[in-house]
Amino acid sequence: MKMNYIKKLILIVPALLLVSCHDDLDQTPIDPDSFTETDVFANADEARGALAKLYVSLALTGQEGPAGQPDITGIDEGTSQYSRMLFSLNELTTDNAVVGWGDPGLPALHALSWGAGNDFTTAMYYRLAQEVSFCNSFITNAESLSDNTEVQDYIAEARFLRAFAYYNLIDLFGNVPLVTVVSTELPEQDSREEIFSFVESELLGIQDQLKESGANDYGRVDRVAAWALLSKLYLNAEVWTGEERYTDAITYAKQVINSSYSINTNDANGNGSAYDELFLADNDTNGAQNEFIFALNFDGNNSRTYGGTTFLVHAAIGGSMDASAFGVNGGWGGLRTTKALVNKFDYAVTEEDEDGNPVAWADARAMFYTEGQSLEINTIANTFTDGYAVTKFTNIDSNGEAGSDEGGDFVDTDLPLIRVAEIYLNYAEAVLRGGSGGDAGTAVTYINELRERAFGDESGNISAGDLDLQFVLNERARELYWEGQRRTDLIRYSDFVTADYLWPFKGGAPTGTAVDNYRRIFPLPSNIISINPNLTQNPGY
Incomplete structure (x- = not known):
């Protein structure tokens, strides 16, 4: 059974819990x-x-x-x-x-x-x-x-x-x-x-x-969390205050990157990519925890909620999907994605169906369930098979075992709110937006670390000529989707409300x-x- 510091504390504070x-x-x-x-x-x-x-x-x-x-x-x-x-x-x-x-x-x-x-x-x-x-x-x-x-x-x-x-x-x-x-x-x-x-x-x-990098108990923040949140804050400063702070975003991104936290490269389940370990039921011990700067911790027996990763796993299961393959007892038939996200992986398609729609990708971050699902969404309400399903979050551990809740209702998987991969991308974007103290060559190196993890080799690597702001935005979509980042990113790129970038049902219109x-x-x-x-x-x- 997975237990960490914060989860233990949940058990000893009933007298302190506040109703408000x-x-x-x-x-x-x-x-x-x-x-x-x-x-x-x-x-x-x-x-x-x-x-x-x-x-x-x-x-x-x-x-x-x-x-x-x-x-x-x-x-x-x-x-x-x-x-x-x-x-x-x-x-x-x-x-x-x-x-x-x-x-x-x-x-x-x-x-x-x-x-x-x-x-x-x-x-x-x-x-x-x-x-x-x-x-x-x-x-x-x-x-x-x-x-x-x-x-x-x-x-x-x-x-x-x-x-x-x-x-x-x-x-x-x-x-x-x-x-x-x-x-x-x-x-x-x-x-x-x-x-x-x-x-x-x-x-x-x-x-x-705050405690030094890595010196606090898992589940509690240290000074790297402060640096990481500063990097995020400064990246959005121009939108929020009218004053650009990209140099500061680079400064604090570098401090995070040079800390004891690191990109997870441990392919614990041996599937050729270490990316999915970030979202497995044992992501507090399988190596992923070394990438998590700030995470919400869940335990299927000791910290139960219908939100968190329990929501992300159950709500994303429907259609012909086998809930037991995700370590839970059933799906809620709700969440899918649009073709706009799926199309971000067009460069990595390895197989298409008879209609020419992608069904397999070399980039392991393309975690989509396509069987019985249509790429196009004609109806959002009550039609789970409209839109590809997302298999990113699961209640299965690196050994293929389900989480600790024997009933299959609640999920063990922790949810990263800030992880090192995001800070890599912050660094790259801030450099491209004119911040000083960093360089494009280093940004390319960071991007390629993420892509080598995703591809399992160097076949997806980019060169300096490939790196521009639009590439970084798309890479953020590929790396960070469903982690609570996208609206903020689209606003920073002036794509959220404008006609410059449209997706299915934006503004209520099918196109x-x-x-x-x-x-x-x-x-x-x-x-x-x-x-x-x-x-x-x-x-x-």
Whole structure:
């Protein structure tokens, strides 16, 4: 049975779990004493237990395993899990994914036609607001033990997690309140630039306070996570603040690349490529963990949720697919991809069907199930066979064994939120956008490391002449699809809302159409606006 540090902590913090339904970033938990009782922060061991909740609130959804006593209300609990909503907002809104379900607000994500009352955008705001509030409460209370070196480490980790929540908030919502203490006062709204500066200053401030590279327990962040998030932040600076920071993106990408983390090249299951090990049930031990800078940890017995990788595995199974081959007891018949993603692998096609559609590829990242599936999507709703299925995430380990949950309901596979491959691609893009301190030759070397892993040899390698910004965008699609990155990437390339790049059902049209520019950010929840008169709704909503 897979157990790691954070998963062990889940088992010892039931008294600390908070039930909250936040109306804004300033709201206290419903049980405000949960984080302030003397025994919770009596010593470093107790503080470590409280720290677990900050990690757990991104991975799980409530107080009773997969369902029951949810942390936030107003939406199905499993749907409300952080990474499941990140998938909904950053993948379902793009060329990477469609889903056949008709849950209220879900079809609007495909059509890029959501409103301020959308269930998914609202729940994501609440989830991130909750994380900020939990972190604020932890930091305030842990400061009473700040003379303890261990607790200083915990506070630095809490500050990272708060910065990570705000990174998401400025990406998804733009101008939001900046709240660093628990308060009953209605906060003022801060600009995207101000939130950006806060995230930057926090990460710079804690980089030396976090444990050294690789020195922390698996499942907890170290200073490399701060460097990696800075690289991501600076890569998007021009969009979010109007000021390009590509040189800084290169600086921190280099620090990550020169750390103890590395690209996984361990082909543990012997299939000729080490790429799929990143998404197997034992990816905390099979070598993939060396690439994971920040990941959400799941265990089919001890950290159960209907979000996370349980969602990514079950929801992607339907049609003629054999669920047992993925280590689970059945499929939910929802998620597929569009031909726009499949076509990114056209250069690597090794076999076509009788209609000339690709069915096999030399690039191992092309993880598609094609039998009985059509490349074209004529109908999204309730037609799983329209669109290729994706087999990227599975609950099978490197030895071919299913995960620890004997019932096959819940998945062991951990989910990387930041991994070294992304930082390679950040470096390459920042160099091509004019950042100094790097060079194109090194960028080509990094790209070829990824492609050699994908092809199992050098047959997919590129030369300097092949490397341009469009290539990097396509390579990001091939390497990182379904990992919560795509919408942010398309916005940075000015492809998300414009007619310059269309995909099936963009804007609600079968062949795709442009949408209004304001769709680059989501609306603040309508009920938040009604509660707090200090807030102004994002333009267009």
